[in-house]
Each structure stands twice: as structure tokens, then as C-alpha cells.
Amino acid sequence: MSRSRLQSSVRPRALVGAAAAILLVALPASQTAGRAAARRPQAPAVSAVPAPVARYFEMADRFASGPVEPVVREMASLDHTLADTTVRWLAGIVARDGVDPRLATRVRAAALLHTHTALAGAPATRFEQEWHLAIARRLVDLQARPPAREPADATARRRSFERRWWLAMAWYRHGALDLQALAAAVRTLTEKFRDDPEVLLQSGSFAETLAWSRLSATAIVPASLKTKSREAWLADAQSAYERALAADPDLDEARLRLGQVLSERGRHAAALAALSSVLQRATSQRLVYLARLFSGRACEHLGRFADAVAHYRAAAASCPACQAPLVALSHAAMKSGDAVEAGASASAVATMPSSDVIDPLWEYYSGQFRNLPALLERMRREVAP
């Protein structure tokens, strides 16, 4: 499974409103921008928008309206000058008065277009990818600068966009196991949104990944992240998950991960309590599957082999194409002296038909990467004209 590219699940939208969006930019005297300019005379009139910037925002509007792929292809082949010019122009506006809410929406669309181009647009080089992400970050920063006065909901939108964009960055870096960039994204998130439960969840899963015993066989671990012991990273993860749950008791992903971390720290009874709560509450098949697996392991550590076998059987039933529960079941049976079950479960692995099903366990240390396409699509819909 390649982690180097976001597998885009973004579906082209119907071309609803696309023509209007194009007109909005193509005609400088469009009502929307004109009204904004009238309200704040010191802000640049739309008629003052330089032609390259207008073209740039026209692309952003088309992206927001969909379909996505043609615009992403266009952006991927675009000269960098256009984006650089736009960013400089925006920086000038921000320096004078901040970005008004309508322009901010289009800036968000542009940021998402660059993000999508970097992650799903197959840029030719890593440099290209990072350039798009750097431009996107500049745009995210610029949209976050409000004018002197604006309604609270507009300010909340800026902040929400900024938070989710940084979460998207962290999720992407986590999926790619680009630990240096992930650390930077987590640091930014923590500085800006310290007590946000999703940020705490991300922070915890980052620490949990750094405690993963097989990390060095999977990713480059920068020296700056080798300063803590495995136990210290696990303690960080536990603390982050507990804070996340205190802020949002419905965050079952944090509860699952708390259970796993407790088990990794040898607190198997506490782990079982957390995982049991997931099993009672969660409706997600993925969460239930993982909770079964982790509960089984905790039970094994407690010598409760019959309970472990029951958990593994349930996990196997919930994901028939997954091998891990059968391997676990065989091993637990062997340890409990049940050679027949051990052999039968191992044989079931041996005879399992090939499948493209991705065992959620394989993605566990990729954090929330699996949710990235859906997040970006939600964000795109919100900036549609």
C-alpha cells in the first residue's frame, strides 16, 4: 500500500454554480466583491484585482465548485509565478486591513486547491509537493487575519478552517510516516489549539507511533525524536488521550487508543476497562474490531485465555478477510494448550483467499490518515461559491 499519495476519494461534484463562480471572478464588478469593497473603502476594490490574481481565484472557485480533477491537473502544471503573485497581493491586503469574509472563503478554496494538488494531484517531484503545501500554508495564515471588525461566526470559520487544515497536514504526514513534518504539524496544532480534543487525539497518536516497537523498520526517525524513551512516549500518549476524553467523552477513537496504550504500559486491567467501554459504546465496525483484538491481547496478559479466544473469535467474525484475529486466536489457543484450535486457526490463515481488504490493524500507527480524504472533501464543500 503506497503511503506516498493520498488516495483521493474526492468525487467530482455536479457543476452546480460553477458558471456563476467563474463569472464572479471574471467580471470584476460582481456584486459580491463590489459590496464588500463598498462597505470598506480602504479595502481594494475588486476592479483593482490584478488579472493574474483574478485568474488564480477563478481556478480556486472552479475547484470549490467541482469537478476537482481538471483544476488540480491545471494547477499542477501552472507556473509558480501566479500563486506567488497572488500571495504577495493578499499579503498587502492583510497588512492594510485583513481579509474580508468573502475573500477569505476564496482564499480557503485556493489553499485547499494547493493542498489537493500536493496530496492527490501527483506532483512531479517532492519539491513541487512541498511548494504547494507551503503556498497552502501561507494562504491558511492569510485567511486567518480578520479585518478590524467582523461577526463572531466569520472569525469562528477562519479558526475552524485553520484548525482543520493543520489537522489534515498532521494526518497526511502521519500516513506517510514523515515524522519530522508530523512533529512540526503537531507542534503547530498544540500551540494554536491546545485543548481541542481532536488535536489532543492527534498529539496522542503521534506519541503512540513514536513508541511503536517496529517504527524504525518502517520510517526514518529523526534524531530529535529519539530523545525520549518508549515509556515516556507512551506516558505522553496516555495523558493526551485522557485529556481528549475529558474534553469530549464521545471520542471513542481516543478511548480505544487509551486502552491500547494502557495495555502497552502493562496496565492490562485498566486497558480492558477502557476497551470494554468502546465495545459498549462504539458503532464503528473498525473501532469494535480493534477493541476486540486489543482486549484479546490484554486478556492473554492476564492469563484469561478463554476470554482472549472469545475476543479474537469475535474480531475474526467482524472482519472475515483479516488475518490478525486468526493468528492471534491460534497463538492464544496454543498457549492455553488447545492444539486443535491452534492448528485449525493457523490452517484457516493458510487457506484464506486473497483479498484487497485492508486490516485496520495495519493502519493503526498511521493515526487518522484514513479520514483525510473525507476531511478535505468536507472542507471543499464549505468553500463552494
Add this chain to the structure above:
Amino acid sequence: MSRHVVVAAALLLALAGAGPRQQPVFRTHVDVVRLDVLATDRGRPIRGLTAADFEVLDNGTPRRVEVVSADRVPLDVALVLDVSQSVRGDVLAHLKRAALALNDALDAKDRVALWTFSHRVSRLVAPTGDRERVRGAIDAMAPGGATALLDAIYTALASRAPGPNRPVALVFSDGRDNRSWLAESDVIDAARASETVIYAVTFTPKPAPASLAAPTVDVGPDEVLLAALADGCGGRLLRTASERELGLRFLEVLDETRTRYVLTYAVGANSAPGWHTLTVRLTRRTGQVKARAGYQLAPGGG
């Protein structure tokens, strides 16, 4: 797996009088422990040994053993091959040639099973004497994915049905595990309790010059793990830095299995259940003996 409890079977003591390559007959209701041992002197296999040359201690208690040259007992070879993304290209091509060479070199009564692993573990061919079938499956092997080495080894060991053939697993890997459910200790313990002799063959490409080396993941096989696995069950680790030598390593494994000895002794009815530590030594000459570290006797066994 832990103990070769041969129900309705024991090694026919008259085997010594049988012709070469004759399959032993198992015919009585005695539970026996079977040890597949390698005796070497300065790295070279010692041939022509008899029961009098071996001393076997079971939890410190001497056992009277019967010995048969291993080349008279057919093999059950499990090829457990890493086909993760890292073997794409030349490594896979040479790996296929090596597996084909071993398949062709087996005796008529030997059987072979073919396992591959990436993040998934697949048994492509169940134990069979059908060489063509194995050949076709080897030819069809394709690379891709991550590495679930531990789960693959465990599954190959645990799914084997007991039988008269000598079980040998030849594990090939060029990388480190990053997807298994099981931990290293889980699989080392399972291997120690297994009757299967594990040979591990690793391929480690020569590193790039230091000046050109960029930071990277821990590449290369986990030789410490694989050596521990092999040592615990009487096998060994064979390394190569050239994919072209994979065929030689595979045939070296096969040759070595044919120089081994099968030692058997009956388990007494009053034997204590649990782990039995085994010590195997040569009595009449110098040399080293490799054998599995022990076996697990289930309650009620013996």
C-alpha cells in the same frame, strides 16, 4: 507441535537394515520424542554416527535413544518466502531460481509447501510431492506490500499437521517485520516448542558508500531475530550479500538436512508435564550438536 507424539507410531528399529531412502515405518502405540540433530566438527557435518555416539539428557535425565540417518526420513519442507516490496526486481528473480532449484533437488518422497508473505501471509501450495504444481506457484510469485515475517513463520509452524516426515522450514527474508500481530518472543517460544527445524536465509545488500547514504529506515533483515529462531530449534542462519548466491544458500540448507540424524526415545508414563529441556552431546568424539532446545509435554502425555 511441541512434542512429536506419534499416535499409533514409533520408529521402526529395524530401519538400519532397510535399503537407502526407504521410508521408516511407524507402527506401535508408543509416544516418542523425535530430535532432528546436526553434528559438526569445525563446521563440517560428521557422518556415520550411531546411537552410542549421542548422549541425550531430558531435564537432566539420560535417555536411551535410537538413531537413524536423516537422509532415510523424507522431508516436509516449508518454503516461507518474503515477497514484500523490497524484493522486487533482481532479488525476486534470484529468489525464484533458488526456490525452483531446491524444489527440483528434493527426493521423490519429500514434500514441499510454499508460503509467501508480505503484509499478508499466503500458503500458495499445501505440502505436496507434486513438483510441477510448486514450480508453477513459484513462477507466479509477485512482490508488493509490507512485511509480516513473524506471523508468517508462526502460521507455517502452527498449521503443520504432525506426520512421519521430518519438518524443515526454510525462511527467506531481506527485511524487518513491520506488520505482524505476534511479538518476537511469541514466535521464538512457538518455534522452540515446535518439532520443525528452521533454517533462515537472509539477503542484505551491500550498503551505499557512507558519503552517499541518506538517512533511511532500518533496512536489511533482522538477523538477530532469525538467528534466535533458528538456534532455538536446531537450525541456523545463512547470510548472503549477493542475490545471485541465494540458490547456493538454499541448496546448502537442503544438503545439510541430509547430513542430520533423527534421534528418538520413548516418553515414560511418569514423565512430568511441562517444558522439558534437552541436552544433546557427542560421547565418543569432539564436535558440536545442534538440536531443538526442548519440548512441551502436555498434561496426561507420556
